Amino acid sequence: MISVALPKGRLGEQVYRLFEAAGYPCPALLTGSRKLIFENSEKQIRYFWVKPLDVPVYVERGAADLGVAGKDILLENDPDVYELADLKLGRCRMAVAAPEGWHDTGEKTLRVASKFPRIAERYYRRIGRDIDIIHLNGSIEIAPLLGLSDVIVDIVETGTTLRENHLVVLNEILSISARLIANKAAYPFKTGEILRVTEDLKGLVNKE
Amino acid sequence: MISESLLQPEELAAYRLRALYRQYGYRLYRMATFEDYDLCVRNRDFLTGDRFITFTDAGGRLMALKPDITLSVIRSGDDKPGSRQKLCYNENVFRPDRASGAFKEIPQAGLECTGDLSEADIFEVVTLAVKSLSLISDDSVLDLSHLGLLGALLDGISPDGELRREVARCIATKNTHDLEMICRRQGISGDRLEEIVFLAGLYGPLSEVLPRLAPYCQSPAAKDAFGMLGRLSRTLENEGFAARTRFNFAVINDMNYYNGIVFKGFIRGISEGIVSGGQYDPLMRRMGRDSSGIGFALRLDLLEELPDGMKGDSP
Numbered sequence: 343m344i345s346v347a348l349p350k351g352r353l354g355e356q357v358y359r360l361f362e363a364a365g366y367p368c369p370a371l372l373t374g375s376r377k378l379i380f381e382n383s384e385k386q387i388r389y390f391w392v393k394p395l396d397v398p399v400y401v402e403r404g405a406a407d408l409g410v411a412g413k414d415i416l417l418e419n420d421p422d423v424y425e426l427a428d429l430k431l432g433r434c435r436m437a438v439a440a441p442e443g444w445h446d447t448g449e450k451t452l453r454v455a456s457k458f459p460r461i462a463e464r465y466y467r468r469i470g471r472d473i474d475i476i477h478l479n480g481s482i483e484i485a486p487l488l489g490l491s492d493v494i495v496d497i498v499e500t501g502t503t504l505r506e507n508h509l510v511v512l513n514e515i516l517s518i519s520a521r522l523i524a525n526k527a528a529y530p531f532k533t534g535e536i537l538r539v540t541e542d543l544k545g546l547v548n549k550e
Numbered sequence: 551m552i553s554e555s556l557l558q559p560e561e562l563a564a565y566r567l568r569a570l571y572r573q574y575g576y577r578l579y580r581m582a583t584f585e586d587y588d589l590c591v592r593n594r595d596f597l598t599g600d601r602f603i604t605f606t607d608a609g610g611r612l613m614a615l616k617p618d619i620t621l622s623v624i625r626s627g628d629d630k631p632g633s634r635q636k637l638c639y640n641e642n643v644f645r646p647d648r649a650s651g652a653f654k655e656i657p658q659a660g661l662e663c664t665g666d667l668s669e670a671d672i673f674e675v676v677t678l679a680v681k682s683l684s685l686i687s688d689d690s691v692l693d694l695s696h697l698g699l700l701g702a703l704l705d706g707i708s709p710d711g712e713l714r715r716e717v718a719r720c721i722a723t724k725n726t727h728d729l730e731m732i733c734r735r736q737g738i739s740g741d742r743l744e745e746i747v748f749l750a751g752l753y754g755p756l757s758e759v760l761p762r763l764a765p766y767c768q769s770p771a772a773k774d775a776f777g778m779l780g781r782l783s784r785t786l787e788n789e790g791f792a793a794r795t796r797f798n799f800a801v802i803n804d805m806n807y808y809n810g811i812v813f814k815g816f817i818r819g820i821s822e823g824i825v826s827g828g829q830y831d832p833l834m835r836r837m838g839r840d841s842s843g844i845g846f847a848l849r850l851d852l853l854e855e856l857p858d859g860m861k862g863d864s865p
Contacts (some may be wrong), residue, residue, distance in 0.1 A: 375723050399649075402596045402821075402822075404820075404821025404822070405821075422648070422822070423723070424723050424724040424725075424800070425723045425724065426723040426724055426725075427727065428727040428728075443682065473571060522590040524724075525821065526816075526822065526823065527820060527821055527822050527823060529753075530796060530816050531689070531691070531818045533754075533815070549740075
């Protein structure tokens with residue numbers, strides 16, 4: 343039996359549809375039931391919904407053999423897991439954005455607001471810019487508007503929120519998509535099952 | 551006479567492992583609880599972190615509660631040509647938890663073999679790692695690799711340090727999709743790209759993987775590594791451990807400290823690697839030693855996760 347931690351929400355439903363199309367259905371999963379764990383004993387697969395941020399925790403700690411998490415979450419939390427496939431769902435970009443007309447003179451420490459301090463810190467270290475990280479938990483776009491930060495590092499999907507708040511993208515840091523991850527200690531004992539699920543999913547993703 | 555039924559899994563394992571290591575001529579090493587802070591800081595990458603519990607001793611020296619055993623063992627050993635030191639231990643180390651950052655006291659058993667080492671010494675340590683796992687559970691696996699193979703692969707991609715680290719990170723996480731992207735960025739495509747992705751994903755019993763690996767081991771370093779893995783495979787087969795060992799290219803320890811054979815051991819039901827080890831000649835060089843070293847540690851605290859207790863555990 344393979345257990346899979348799925349991220350609750352829109353991305354999780356897309357991910358489940360992919361598993362279903364790859365031959366691992368569990369129809370009870372989308373019935374709106376309050377149950378949290380769903381099993382298809384014939385296909386030897388068990389799913390459970392968890393908060394997207396918690397998926398790597400469940401997988402790293404061995405409560406799930408497999409899981410699906412955004413690349414942003416993996417880079418920010420650096421869990422000790424295998425990253426077996428890019429499922430190419432939930433695609434977006436991590437970018438630096440600033441108020442329209444703003445430019446970095448390089449004369450002062452750059453104040454950067456972000457929900458992803460490690461990703462932001464790594465990016466600016468790589469380009470050699472001295473920064474002051476302001477770790478926020480949401481509504482990042484408001485930080486430069488209120489003078490809390492000079493720029494933000496955040497996820498950009500359509501860019502609508504940025505435009506409505508008169509912010510523009512200065513640099514793209516990385517592309518983000520959903521990744522299939524595996525527990526390292528489950529891998530030696532469930533190699534065949536894990537590889538089968540991985541290859542079935544990859545086969546579908548690469549066809550699209 | 552100790553009755554095994556009185557012992558906790560952690561104590562029982564330590565007791566059995568010590569008996570095993572003694573059979574192979576390993577002498578019990580008792581180390582001090584404190585270590586020089588400078589030594590820890592100089593080797594912080596080897597210790598996978600730069601946070602230690604520190605205090606100033608009566609002489610004004612800054613000390614740390616020991617975060618590791620290997621550094622102390624190397625320091626205590628001789629470095630004379632022809633000498634060899636075989637030590638085993640059962641000690642607690644103090645390290646921050648990856649998730650919470652809070653310090654944990656971690657009981658470990660393990661061994662270190664340092665000095666003028668032969669290939670037989672190295673194979674003996676790998677065999678003892680498999681035997682250690684087998685003493686605890688019948689359902690265990692030792693994943694292993696040779697860093698000479700990884701070095702040869704990286705040499706073929708780029709001399710740039712940052713890029714090599716990025717590629718090594720992808721291989722360590724079996725992330726072939728990002729690896730492919732990095733290679734394409736470097737202008738690598740076609741058969742060469744396929745070869746890299748194939749090697750990065752290699753996993754399985756040594757007897758199955760080595761014939762598939764052979765055509766890709768053309769450089770002298772890769773040939774040496776491949777030859778050694780072949781001889782190790784035969785040794786493990788003769789010991790009856792072929793089914794308990796796998797080649798796994800993703801077993802990567804820091805190449806600034808390790809070379810040669812590296813390995814990681816797993817037991818079904820335990821959520822992370824319980825054994826970690828390898829050959830660490832570069833660490834010996836960094837500590838001013840000319841000779842070789844290999845060893846491993848087994849995390850006794852993880853035995854609490856064993857679903858059915860230890861093998862042969864008295865009811």
